[in-house]
Amino acid sequence: MIFAANLKCNHTRASFALYAKALNEALKYTKNEDEIIVFPPSIAFLGEKLDFIQGTQNFYPCVNGAFTGELGKMHLDEFGINCVLIGHSERRALGEDHELLKAKFEFAKEHDFKIIFCVGEELECKKQGKTKEFLNKQLENLDLNYQNLIIAYEPIYSIGTGLSAEIKDIESVLTFLSSKTKAKLLYGGSVNEDNIKAILDIEHCGGVLVGSAALDVRKFINLIKG
Ligand code: PEP
Numbered sequence: 001m002i003f004a005a006n007l008k009c010n011h012t013r014a015s016f017a018l019y020a021k022a023l024n025e026a027l028k029y030t031k032n033e034d035e036i037i038v039f040p041p042s043i044a045f046l047g048e049k050l051d052f053i054q055g056t057q058n059f060y061p062c063v064n065g066a067f068t069g070e071l072g073k074m075h076l077d078e079f080g081i082n083c084v085l086i087g088h089s090e091r092r093a094l095g096e097d098h099e100l101l102k103a104k105f106e107f108a109k110e111h112d113f114k115i116i117f118c119v120g121e122e123l124e125c126k127k128q129g130k131t132k133e134f135l136n137k138q139l140e141n142l143d144l145n146y147q148n149l150i151i152a153y154e155p156i157y158s159i160g161t162g163l164s165a166e167i168k169d170i171e172s173v174l175t176f177l178s179s180k181t182k183a184k185l186l187y188g189g190s191v192n193e194d195n196i197k198a199i200l201d202i203e204h205c206g207g208v209l210v211g212s213a214a215l216d217v218r219k220f221i222n223l224i225k226g
Contacts, residue, residue, distance in 0.1 A: 001200060002150065002186060002207030003224045004037040004116060005214030006057065006085065016044035019217045020052075026221040027051040035207070036224060037083060037116070038214075042071055045079040055083035055116070058091065061100075061107030073111060083114040087138070089156045102141060109146050116150045116209065117142070118188070123157035126169070132176050144181035151183050152209045158189030160211060165189055167198055174204040196223050 011019060020038075027036060028051070036052035046054060060070035076082070086104045087096075101117075108115045119138040121131050135153075143149075153173050158165045165187075174185050187199050188209030199208060214220040 001033075002035045002037065002184060003220070004039070004055075004152075004186065004188075004207065004209045005220050006039045006088070006188075006209060006211050007041060007215060008057070008090070008211060009041060010215050011040055011044055013044045016040045017046065020046055020050055020054075022217045023221065024051045026224070030224055034224065037114075039085050042075075045081065047079055053083050053114070054079065054081055055085060055114070056081050057085050057088070059084055059104065059108075061103045073107075082112065083116070084108050085116050085118065087118040089118065089120055089154060089159060098138070098140070105142050109143060109148075112148060114148045114150070115146065116152050116186070118152045118154050118209070120154040120156050120159070120189070123155075126155065126157070131173060135173070135176070139180065144183060146183070149181070149183040150186060150206070151177055151181065152186040152188045153177065154188035154209060160190070162190050162212075164191060164195050164199070167202060170199065170205070171202045174202060178204040191223070193219070193222055197226065200226075 037055050038052055039055045039057045042056060056076055059076060060067050060072055062072045064072040064074040087101050119135050121134045125131060125134050155165045170187050177185050184206035185204050186207045186209045187205055191199060191208045191210045192213040199205060
């Protein structure tokens with residue numbers, strides 16, 4: 001299973017160093033087949049060898065250049081980072097449109113990065129029965145056969161709300177996505193220690209992307225240990 005933690009705009013360099021130390025220690029005793037990925041804020045990237053994959057929450061599709069405030073491949077390389085989050089609803093809400101997400105996807109693919117591509121609909125869209133149509137649009141013109149692709153289904157109404165989507169709805173979307181791609185599929189949206197088991201048991205679910213419940217490293221470790 002894949003256990004991915006999105007730390008968002010939380011943790012400092014100092015606190016993430018402690019987080020990584022505790023996680024490294026705990027991972028010595030977990031199943032080898034699990035894949036653990038953490039997306040810290042970029043200011044906290046660590047340069048040392050880690051027992052988990054360190055990913056970036058954001059990057060600009062360039063190696064370097066005149067892109068004020070952005071993060072290029074050159075900066076990721078310095079920390080050995082080759083795992084990227086693309087399409088998170090919080091970045092879409094800040095204005096990342098399909099054109100930019102596609103450019104990020106293609107750049108990441110060109111450089112063989114592991115991509116976690118997030119998709120997910122608003123509650124209104126779900127109520128109107130338009131989820132699949134909407135997800136199809138979010139995945140339009142992306143190479144769903146890319147071998148280093150993971151897709152995370154993160155319904156917007158469940159992100160950071162404490163209310164995860166219903167199992168039957170997650171199951172229906174993951175089944176739909178599995179008909180379009182062989183990529184591993186994750187669920188994200190208010191995953192916590194009470195609901196994780198039922199979520200991981202869903203057919204086609206290859207793991208979870210966790211925000212709030214992963215901010216405290218002890219809680220994240222408990223989710224991984226099950
Ligand atoms: C996320 O932001 O990717 C996320 C899943 O957040 P939370 O677990 O807090 O809903």
